[in-house]
Amino acid sequence: MEKLVITGGTPLKGEVVISGAKNAAVAIIPATLLVNGICTIENLPNISDVKLYCDILKDLGAIVTWNSEHEVTIDTRKIDSHKTPLDVTRKFRASYYLIGALLGRCKHAIVGSPGGCNLGARPIDQHIKGFEALGATVDVSNGNIAASAKKLVGTSIYMDVVSVGATINIMLASVLAEGTTIIDNPAKEPHIVDVANFLNTMGADIRGAGTDIIKINGVKELKGNATYSIVPDQIEAGTFMLAAVASKGDVVIKNCITKHLESIIAKIVEIGGNVDANGDHLRVWCSKRTTKATIKTLPYPGFPTDLQPQMGVALSISDGTSIINESIWESRFQYTAELNKMGAKITAQGKSAVFEGVKSLNASPVYATDLRAGAALIIAGIVAKGKTEIYNLNHIDRGYENIEEKFRKLGAKIERVSE
Ligand code: EPU
Numbered sequence: 001m002e003k004l005v006i007t008g009g010t011p012l013k014g015e016v017v018i019s020g021a022k023n024a025a026v027a028i029i030p031a032t033l034l035v036n037g038i039c040t041i042e043n044l045p046n047i048s049d050v051k052l053y054c055d056i057l058k059d060l061g062a063i064v065t066w067n068s069e070h071e072v073t074i075d076t077r078k079i080d081s082h083k084t085p086l087d088v089t090r091k092f093r094a095s096y097y098l099i100g101a102l103l104g105r106c107k108h109a110i111v112g113s114p115g116g117c118n119l120g121a122r123p124i125d126q127h128i129k130g131f132e133a134l135g136a137t138v139d140v141s142n143g144n145i146a147a148s149a150k151k152l153v154g155t156s157i158y159m160d161v162v163s164v165g166a167t168i169n170i171m172l173a174s175v176l177a178e179g180t181t182i183i184d185n186p187a188k189e190p191h192i193v194d195v196a197n198f199l200n201t202m203g204a205d206i207r208g209a210g211t212d213i214i215k216i217n218g219v220k221e222l223k224g225n226a227t228y229s230i231v232p233d234q235i236e237a238g239t240f241m242l243a244a245v246a247s248k249g250d251v252v253i254k255n256c257i258t259k260h261l262e263s264i265i266a267k268i269v270e271i272g273g274n275v276d277a278n279g280d281h282l283r284v285w286c287s288k289r290t291t292k293a294t295i296k297t298l299p300y301p302g303f304p305t306d307l308q309p310q311m312g313v314a315l316s317i318s319d320g321t322s323i324i325n326e327s328i329w330e331s332r333f334q335y336t337a338e339l340n341k342m343g344a345k346i347t348a349q350g351k352s353a354v355f356e357g358v359k360s361l362n363a364s365p366v367y368a369t370d371l372r373a374g375a376a377l378i379i380a381g382i383v384a385k386g387k388t389e390i391y392n393l394n395h396i397d398r399g400y401e402n403i404e405e406k407f408r409k410l411g412a413k414i415e416r417v418s419e
Pocket of ligand 1: 023026093094122123124125126127128161162163164165166187305306327328329371372399
């Protein structure tokens with residue numbers, strides 16, 4: 001078993017380069033199934049979810065060639081199966097994109113019911129509603145999801161819930177459908193736009209991604225033979241921004257799109273941090289104790305749920321009492337119990353938590369309960385007095401590339417140790 005050992009108390013200083021976006025990568029890799037050709041994807045984050053996804057594509061008959069740590073070429077011309085390795089697809093959340101992509105390509109898909117981080121109920125009713133509206137039959141049984149269609153025909157779909165996954169999945173299923181599909185009330189996250197841009201580069205006709213209405217004019221085929229570069233990860237950027245603030249450091253964050261970070265910048269400034277944003281990089285620094293805030297997580301462009309735990313660490317040591325309302329996931333406060341072991345005073349109930357700011361945190365053994373909780377605990381370890389040990393690193397490795405190396409370059413005393 002591996003653990004991270006962090007000796008806290010060093011303010012972070014220096015530069016960090018942000019990797020490609022995890023949540024764009026895990027949608028774009030399955031999206032290559034819609035291409036009848038070869039495509040090259042650049043700026044892929046080197047994380048376990050990406051490797052797992054490439055292996056699933058191989059299993060389906062794709063030829064996957066790694067050109068470098070961050071670039072892969074995928075040849076989908078010989079895809080010969082619509083049946084995914086169920087044990088594997090059941091293990092992680094983003095496997096749901098295989099339903100939309102395989103439906104689009106083969107008109108059939110069988111995928112294990114998606115697992116992933118335990119954040120409470122994670123229904124996929126909006127995905128299914130979309131597939132059915134396009135003409136598919138969907139059967140959920142024995143832990144699997146089977147979808148099939150004689151043909152897919154474009155239609156108007158109103159999303160009852162703003163859902164990243166359902167928006168992307170409906171885009172995937174409708175790119176090769178007959179006629180025009182309209183997605184009303186879609187999610188607008190940067191990775192929605194990135195997936196649309198990727199598909200358009202390969203020959204699709206998708207308009208309006210990132211706005212209130214997405215229009216997809218079905219095309220006969222996607223030819224590929226193109227190269228696409230994934231957007232920088234705004235959640236990784238936000239994680240380092242909040243680490244800089246919580247540690248009273250001074251960090252330049254490079255290779256990010258500052259427009260994607262507006263809600264985080266606003267909250268950091270509100271609690272007393274400083275941000276100087278310059279297009280593709282920003283400097284974040286903080287020289288005094290931060291102050292309380294009220295936060296509500298919302299779909300983009302609101303404050304992202306995926307930065308809520310990292311913000312929670314900053315608020316746990318801020319002056320005054322802060323409140324976070326988590327409006328996306330019902331169980332995203334599990335990290336607060338771990339922070340309380342480190343001396344934080346947080347009362348979480350349901351989808352709200354009250355943070356009574358303490359002056360400092362103390363080291364403790366803690367457990368990452370999910371990916372972003374893991375990132376938050378690393379920040380807590382950097383801030384705390386003494387030696388913090390963090391367990392369950394598999395959660396963190398799913399979504400952050402070289403995280404301890406990046407923090408070490410900023411001066412953190414952090415080591416990965418095998419027990
Ligand atoms: N929802 C439904 N029905 C659906 C789909 C979603 O009720 O059919 C609800 C969910 O229960 C939730 C809300 O809608 O309350 C939003 O869920 P969404 O579908 O947007 O989430 P997701 O696609 O499963 C992605 C990210 C998550 C991120 C959320 C919200 C991926 C692979 N995952 O999940 O990322 O928290 O969007 O932004 O893109 C993470 O990276 O740590 C992570 C959990």
